Amino acid sequence: MALPVKDQMKYWGVAAAVFMIALWWLGDVILPFVLGGAVAYFLDPVADRLEAAGASRALATAIITLFGVLIFVVLALLVVPTLINQAVQLFDTVPKVFQDFQAFLTARFPDLLDEGSTLRQSLTSVAETIQSKGGQLLETALTSVGSLINVVMLFVIVPVVAFYLLYDWDRMVAQIDNLLPRDHAPVIRKLAREIDQTLASFIRGMGTVCLILGSYYAVALMLVGLQFGLVVGAFAGLITFIPYVGALLGGALAIGLALFQFWGDWVSIGLVAGIFVIGQVIEGNVLTPKLVGNSVGLHPVWLIFALSVFGSLFGFVGMLVAVPVAAAIGVLMRFVISQYKDSRLYRGLDTDGPRQSVLDESYAPDQAQD
Incomplete structure (x- = not known):
């Protein structure tokens, strides 16, 4: 006989509280394990x-680890230093960019930028603020990350944890399944599949889309000759998970830089704009349908809220766990709403009407699969 609902809520509430306290208390200690788990997932x-192709789990893990180490070495030696240098130079160049912008406006709209005008003072203030605070923010972030993720964690613990978790992943999932309470195991498995589907569509799908688009933007902008093309491309790819925002912000930044660098060379400026147009076409018609599909994802507003809350409460580790926690909460809320729609509290005493609501229909395919 199952425990009363009141007792179950008490136990699950205690488990959630222990998880939150452990996340807050351990913090930096569990960071390499969270990173390793994310990589393994x-x-x-x-x-x-690779196993389906005939390789053993050990061989598949070894092949993936070898390629991962090679990619990491290439990034650490070639891409990351260039990215950091361009970011620092971009902050240092901002005052000159604003001065050129002032000269551009003065030549065409002299009345707007009279000595002492509000617009002129605002542009000067913004430029000085970005130069002073932007560089300081970047240096602080790099220093914080350097103190948070030391060399041992980055180069030893995270790869080792990821290797062992990847090797034992199926076995760990089976062990967790054996520990599920028997009365609720079918429902928990169903919810776990939906959470995994949401995470897979978002983290794996959108993560791959962001990586592909970021690489495309960076390489294409550098080939065109745009200064700071690597930084702009990486930035645009990083925020691609928010629909249209990555292309709009990245495109605005790239075109703005191109106007100052290539003023008069309209072909180069058109090429920069065309890069982002092509990127949006590829994302909307090829990458997102193929890699993400039509599965339920995470709403951008809900994701940003979860990142903000967990980041402020638990720091960098909180931001790492924000996405899976947000996905789990979203799936659980949809399940609770479907149960509510099927309850007498919602339907009242009229039990002759149809029991299946619109939200229940969304669970029909999963029930058929079960």
């Missing part, structure tokens, strides 16, 4: 495909 489908 991201790469588990690759290992499964």
